[in-house]
Amino acid sequence: MVAPPDNDVLWARGLHYAYNGSPALAGVSVGVREGEILAVTGTRGSGKSTLLKCLSGQLLPTPGEVWFNSAPVHTLSRPARERLRRERFGWIDSEPHLVPELSGWENAALPLLLRGIGHRAAKRTAGEWLERLDVGDCARKRPDAMLMAQRQRIAIARALATEPTVIFADEPTAPLHNADRAQVLRTLTTAARSHQITVVIATLDDEIATLADRTVTLADGRRASGIPAPDAPGGEGRAACSVSA
Numbered sequence: 001m002v003a004p005p006d007n008d009v010l011w012a013r014g015l016h017y018a019y020n021g022s023p024a025l026a027g028v029s030v031g032v033r034e035g036e037i038l039a040v041t042g043t044r045g046s047g048k049s050t051l052l053k054c055l056s057g058q059l060l061p062t063p064g065e066v067w068f069n070s071a072p073v074h075t076l077s078r079p080a081r082e083r084l085r086r087e088r089f090g091w092i093d094s095e096p097h098l099v100p101e102l103s104g105w106e107n108a109a110l111p112l113l114l115r116g117i118g119h120r121a122a123k124r125t126a127g128e129w130l131e132r133l134d135v136g137d138c139a140r141k142r143p144d145a146m147l148m149a150q151r152q153r154i155a156i157a158r159a160l161a162t163e164p165t166v167i168f169a170d171e172p173t174a175p176l177h178n179a180d181r182a183q184v185l186r187t188l189t190t191a192a193r194s195h196q197i198t199v200v201i202a203t204l205d206d207e208i209a210t211l212a213d214r215t216v217t218l219a220d221g222r223r224a225s226g227i228p229a230p231d232a233p234g235g236e237g238r239a240a241c242s243v244s245a
């Protein structure tokens with residue numbers, strides 16, 4: 001097992017994953033640098049979500065390696081991977097999944113409160129993120145009184161509030177109207193950059209090309225372009241995945 005280069009916060013080699021024998025990833029290798037915004041694109045079913053789930057430790061590649069800050073995620077126990085996700089990673093889904101009984105600020109503050117941060121400090125931090133994401137006026141509203149774009153911004157605030165090392169965003173603009181999509185993407189990437197948060201974002205939005213540092217395209221569970229490297233049989237290898245597009 002060869003440890004990844006120091007300047008990659010996330011590094012994956014030869015990822016394979018199959019659902020009930022049906023392959024979703026077929027040898028994907030990728031490196032993500034600290035503070036980088038990496039877009040993962042590809043047609044529906046190309047493996048974007050599965051790649052994000054493997055990189056974030058939700059799914060275990062079989063076979064394949066995932067390293068986070070030079071620690072092997074693929075050999076961690078399930079509780080250790082859950083702790084890693086809770087403490088170092090953030091996740092933004094294509095649906096906001098807010099708690100309907102809680103207000104905007106309470107939803108955004110939830111991960112802080114779960115970490116034991118005091119009520120007042122959590123409320124202040126959540127409120128600051130809501131302001132940054134232009135949903136300060138939703139702080140006291142319940143999700144059912146918000147527009148979908150506002151709910152999704154609250155979900156983004158919730159992911160950013162803990163200032164995780166890496167945020168994974170799986171088609172975060174999917175539920176939004178065209179007019180809101182680019183703006184939400186811009187808000188997310190600007191906020192992440194201002195706090196040096198690394199972002200891995202799966203999206204079908206063309207707008208991401210202008211906002212991300214680099215784009216990796218998947219097709220049928222593989223990198224759509226790349227130079228095979230000798231150390232990654234079946235994958236694209238380190239050389240290809242670190243070259244900026």
Ligand SMILES: Nc1ncnc2c1ncn2[C@@H]1O[C@H](COP(=O)(O)OP(=O)(O)OP(=O)(O)O)[C@@H](O)[C@H]1O
Pocket residue numbers: 019020022023024042043044045046047048049050051202
């Ligand atoms: N839970 C699951 N059970 C069975 N097959 C699955 C499951 N999740 C994904 N797949 C299949 O794995 C392949 C890759 O799916 P994945 O969701 O990773 O791709 P995607 O590029 O994110 O697609 P989409 O844009 O539609 O979300 C597809 O063929 C999909 O049907």
